Amino acid sequence: MRGEAGVKKKDIVGLLIFGLVLYMLGNWALPMTDPVESNYVETAKEMMQAGDYLSPRIFGNYWYDKPILFYLQLIAAFQLFGMTDFAARFFPAVFAVIGLIMTYAFATKLYSRRVGLMSAVLLGTSLEYWYLGHAVITDMTLWVTVSATLMSFYAGYESGKARYYYLAFAAAGVAVLDKGPIGLALPGLVILLFLSWQRCLAILLDIHMLGGFALFLGVVSLWYLPMYLLHGSDFLDTFLGVHNVLRATVSEHPRNNVWYYYLLVFLAGFLPWSLVAVPAFFKRLFKRELHLPMGERERFLVIWALAVFIVFECMASKYMTYTFPYMMPLAILMGKYFLAHETMSWRLAKGMGILYLIAMFTILPVVTQDKSGREVARILQQQSQADTAILAYGIRYPVSIAYYSDLRPKRLVPTTADIEKERPHKMSWTATNIMPFAAIEDMDLQRDTILVTDREHIEDLGTKVPGFWQEVGSSSNYVIYRLQPTVPYDGHAEQPGRETGTWRGILEQYLSGNRKMPQAS
Template identity: 75%
Template sequence: MRRKDVFSLAVAGLLLYMLGNWALPITDPVESNYAETAKEMIAAGDYVSPRIFGNYWYDKPILFYLELIGSFHLFGMTDFAARFFPAVFAVAGILMTYGFAARLYDRRTGLLSAVLLGVSVEYWYLGHAIITDMTLFVTVSASLMSFYAGYESGRVRYYYLAFAAAALAVLDKGPIGLALPGLVILIFLLWQRRLSMLCSIHMLGGLALFLVMTGLWYVPMYLLHGSDFLDTFLGVHNVLRATVSEHPRNNVWYYYLLVFLAGFFPWSLVVVPSCLRRLAKREVHLPSGERERFLLVWSVSVFVAFECMASKYMTYTFPYMMPLAVLMGRFFLGHETMFWRMAKGMGAAYLIALLTILPLATRNNSGQDIAKVLEQQSRPDTVVLTYGIRYPVSIAYYSSLCPQRLVATQADIEKARPHKMSWTATNIMPFASSETMDRRADTLLVTDREHVKELGLKVPGYWKEVGSSSNYVVYRLDAEVPYDGHEEMTGRKSEASHGILETYLSGNRKNPQIP
């Protein structure tokens, strides 16, 4: 490792992952959950129990929320602050890849591996995303790197570092933070016929350190919340996720192959054809060296483990990118001219995207703009509803409002409420029903253009458009126009003073349907 290399990679990484982050609004549906949870934890002064919409939220452990809280305290509650730690961990992952590959092989391999990883599409995306996966990537990688350093050198301190890193991974995303490195180490030691290493006193000492570190949060959470915490966190978000597909359309055998091809773009366009040619010529064989065996076991174990899980997400196999980047770095040693041209081209494309396309894309998937409209139109007693759209948590984050998700009946609310060992456990947003809606209250409703025609039909009352953004429309319930519940649809139109067409709709509340 050379200081010049480390400095150059760090500067390039900071430019690639932090430049323009202040112009990227927090998006729905995933990023906003984390940001809103951290915001509510700060407001409550509770840095132990994650919460959202006033409810305790057992989706993920505490580490990533603490990163957000710390960043909000440093930089204020801004978009840059929310994206700060994912960017920092992305740069750390690049430097770790350089150091690990240089230790295993040489400086050139380290440089190529780090750059290859840093400009891969999936890594670049997750380096900006406000989710737990970049932290998991770094902590799991640190755990496996530390283990191999201890295995190769015989220095026991590395085993303790491996368990400490695994503990941070478990505090970031749950049991998978130990299960992944544990599976890789187990298979590798079986292959090397050194399984007895697991019984050494230092492994037991490392396990004790792991239990102490994870117990700092898990034990208080169990004492505070008891079986609710275990049933939801372990039962729904771990056991159920592994056994019942949350998104069945993704549960196909080739899903992660597509993720690999897209995630490692542009490198997969070169490496995959080369591997297929070698396979056709029968030039592929299992590695005999310890380093290659460890890298192969690491990457294949992660891929197979998540292939066997019922729920499939694009980010699940992300931890295999570290060893694959090193192996691909070795491949590109014989094609360095092409490699650096591709790397420079991708780097330039990312910088252009950060300043042009990405701000528009994130804004179109965020409730930031419509939150401003709602705050301008609302009063202290205004009821805010959402209808026919994926619940936009970012509205709550960017405003002082807490929208309610509108469904047809009270029975529908009961069906949608959180239940044990069911995917409804994620439905902790507030609900309201059309049949019990107070039509005398000042009410704002957020929907999209597609569901506007249902206002007055499936959502009774007279509605007036009062604002919009690129992806949402806001309507106000006109309580002054009497609604008698008749089945026929009536309407009237008038030109507003500012030139916008105001449309009033009434409709049928008989046999209401959930959109």
Template identity: 45%
Template sequence: MINEKKHWAVLGGLWLVLYLLGNHLLTVTDPVECNYAETAREMLVYNDYFSPRIFGNFWFDKPIFFYWELAAAFHVFGFTNFAARLAPSLTVLASMGLLYWWGKRLYGSRVAFVAALLFTTSLETWYVGHAIVTDMTLLFTVSLTLIAFYCGYQQRCYNWYYLAMASAAVAVLDKGPIGLCLPGLIILLFLLWQRDIRALLVKQLVGGFVVFCLVAGIWYVPMYMKHGQEFIDVFLGVHNVMRATVSEHPRDNVWYYYFGIFLAGFFPWVFVAIPAFIKKWRSGWRLRLNTDTRFLLVWAVTVFVVFQCFATKYVTYTFPYMFPVVLLMARYFCNWGRKLFYGTAVMTVIYVGLVFGVAAPKMEHHSAYGLAQAAQPYLNQGAEVYCYGRREGVVSFTYFTGHYLHDLVSQEELEKSHKLDWSVTNIIPKASLESIETDKPLLIIGGAESVENLQKKMPGNWRLLEKGRRNNLYYREAD
């Protein structure tokens, strides 16, 4: 018990230093974080906690749960960097606790502590634990689903299945169908390996599906009733089915993508663990495939293979394999003794240095914060704001100012109908050049070359207000 208290003290201190310290300096960035932050902001503005919006339009990119987390933090702490990063940070703490609890049940408190250290100080956890994305919540809910199932299976106490299905429902509310399909596939493959598919033929699983439907239905049923087929087509058709079958970023759809993510994500520990594993394997050592190890292997390998088969690839997609991988690694690192603590201390110093010396200045550079600050006095005086020529890196402008941007396009492009393809991710509403009233002051965000062309189409008194990394801010006086 004394050791466990020390473990919690060390893990709690690490969490405070690595996942809270400096969060107030980490600016909300484009192009991903701002979508979540702006949607949560508009949830509060419109007082609508069921239909996500962005730029005032309904937005079916992700389910509701992560927006609820962000909106709750904004309600308490205001629209600050700290509030925007609070939900991922707290979920890291919850994940550390869950990993330690389950690791202790499997292998004892020492292995559980080492696994939690590896998890907390791995590069991918540090990255996702600071990012305003859904993946830390998905890690926790999918892991809880699988752990609850395994506890029920191992103990033959199938009431655990109720917790597993409730957690899967929250995962579906956070990320979509993958929150059920991924752990469901892992469980099915594990039971096939065990030749024990009968473990699913229990009444508690039926009751668990009822719990799942009740929890998930909190949001999905009202959304379908309000938005009908459009919600199904865009949310399921584009943002789920298309992500699996059509690459949003074709350059990343290569076979070695997730091998690289694995090596980078478990930095620095993987570069010690892999050589040690190879050395032991060559000396004749073989992994003992007991029930616990089988479950961990099926969990890790299934996550890797499923997302490798997806056409669209993201850095964070394979993140749900963290628990089994660090538990498998931990038994080796238990023999490190003080070297593990020295390594942890070194990584802690490195991460703190990265937050203050690299991440804070870089993240402000990768947002429209500077442009928003320069534009605010003109917006207060009634200037209208548009972007032209380049849409990347401008969504955060609306988050920081509360003023909606419009993308200036030709009348012909404005009249083109939207198709169910990746064009639905172009979330900035459009306005035609021909409709702009030049007797009003205008703010234009765009690249130097694009705005130079615009000035020829819309001559007047133009001024450069602020230079940014991707875009500049220009002011055109009223005629």
């Protein structure tokens, strides 16, 4: 791989500073959000508490949603910085910076230093990359490891040096430890398609490919083998069956399963650059200036991007971050175009950097607070006693409350039969329902009880959920109520036709009077 100018140390230092400022500054002000980030941090916290650094667990149950790598990153950050919001967001930011430097180095080797810098800055100021540089999820680590796999393979393909193939297989092994089989399947498909186009499939028979695959198996067996030996079919059925096979064949969120979903993701994810690149693409298309790439470099980048897009377009479950791995090749291809408009591009990049920093200290703290239970957790800690029952009603289970408070609200459902329907079942999306449950029909109306709900379900208190409820706190997204114990009838006062302390009595009282106690002053 030859460029007009090689990688420069000052460029790497500049990108390092740029990335640390853009992705790490202000992270301490962003609480963990539901429904995704909180699952990861709560799992890491419970692993630390259990002293078990092999088997992910949440709410006291083994949790086979994702492999071990990201949890180990969180645990390492917690041990370094304490269990803080900054610590939770530390490694996503670090990997985002690593990704920028990798993009710069790869684009520089493919084309030139100027293309490398433009590609890295374009990528770093794209909306999706900026978001995932802060998000406590596995995708930034996957992006770096899959990109490292494909970059290393191409370096081996072009130079003929076997060490790059070994590096590619090792990186694929790390990707599988982060996200699962897709860490090998995705780059493997890109490589297979590229070699087919180049008519070089014989490379796959090279002895170093066999050695590289053995290295890959060695890396992944560090976790997958002991997990299977410890947990057997439960691990395979849930991890491979539900979180891989089911996710690919049955849509978890059917509303996203539309053909144009990932086109919208591309437009939004590459903002602001897509606003220029898309019109330019169609302009060339109408002028018939587009043609199949002839050079090896362009073929590899195009296949990389298209393969990622098509694979996830064909999957039943669609998520915004699934196509994220195509951002490396697209950033490099787009970097070549924007280099022809260099002055405008650098001004736009500077403007986006300033906007992101402003948003980091103004908009983002408000948005994350609205999606977090951190404030509610503080109120629950103040209001609850050791024997207080804590319930969550009418809302998606707020794991962040459990994370911040060390309390475990029970998800309230109508009957014990409903609990059985909601509990985890094999090859079903209920496999993710491992939170604690409670049935309305089993509520003890004499017990000190606190209930967390949202404003849409307040009117259910006293009707669908029996009892006298008094508001004791609220946040931007939740309202907290305490059950006021009823006093059974002692025979000294007339209470005609009213059974206090029973389901029937409670409903009668609410139908004839106030449905909620007055708000506490």
